[in-house]
Amino acid sequence: MRAERPEIGFSDSEPDEPDAALPLDGPQPFCGDGMVNQDDEECDEGDGQPRDTVDCDRDCTVRRCGDGHINEVAGEQCDPPNELGPCDGTCRIDLSSINQLYCHGPCGNWGGGDGCQQADADALCRLRTDSLFKIAENFDVTNARAEPGICCPPPTLSDPALFGCISLGNMSARGVDLDVSVHNTDLASTHGSNLVVTNVVCGDPVTTTRRRAERIATTPMKAEIR
Ligand SMILES: [Ca+2]
Numbered sequence: 001m002r003a004e005r006p007e008i009g010f011s012d013s014e015p016d017e018p019d020a021a022l023p024l025d026g027p028q029p030f031c032g033d034g035m036v037n038q039d040d041e042e043c044d045e046g047d048g049q050p051r052d053t054v055d056c057d058r059d060c061t062v063r064r065c066g067d068g069h070i071n072e073v074a075g076e077q078c079d080p081p082n083e084l085g086p087c088d089g090t091c092r093i094d095l096s097s098i099n100q101l102y103c104h105g106p107c108g109n110w111g112g113g114d115g116c117q118q119a120d121a122d123a124l125c126r127l128r129t130d131s132l133f134k135i136a137e138n139f140d141v142t143n144a145r146a147e148p149g150i151c152c153p154p155p156t157l158s159d160p161a162l163f164g165c166i167s168l169g170n171m172s173a174r175g176v177d178l179d180v181s182v183h184n185t186d187l188a189s190t191h192g193s194n195l196v197v198t199n200v201v202c203g204d205p206v207t208t209t210r211r212r213a214e215r216i217a218t219t220p221m222k223a224e225i226r
């Protein structure tokens, strides 16, 4: 004989009742609710919507350089493997090795009008040094060479990809309020060997002005000693 025993999950007195649905009281956790409340969340700084913050990406993972997501709030300008041209280890676009900027004819519209002049050299300084206010104290105008370079700016070059150039977006954060693109290997191969600014010597206008003022201030004293 077998002992009569109710099956697990069923009661003797109320057989065959369907399971009631789980209660849905309160909001369900999600990425963007501002609380770390799911297994796959490393952080959550959302405000009801997922968002990037200085420390946390909108997918609720800790911000990292190298995760493929460009977190602009955290100052990232690129993030390998995103194809955005030269990128340093802190996810800032690194143009420090670029030594030519195309400025022939209407492509010279970097602030100084057509052709190559001071404003074009200033733009190359600011892009290279990632600095808003650098100026070119010296520069050369030569023919484009078979090496990386800054491509012709819009509107003359409206589709950088057609000329083998990678768009870096607007560079107003470096004092160049234009969409900048770069050719990573050979600018001359798609732009021809027309004019570029190159060999820029970049200076800080504040320092330059102070040095000039100091020279002026010290010159009369030397004259008196004599
Ligand atoms: Ca959450």
Ligand SMILES: [Ca+2]
Residues within 6 Å of the ligand: 063, 064, 065, 066, 067, 068, 069, 070, 071, 076, 079, 091
């Ligand atoms: Ca990132």
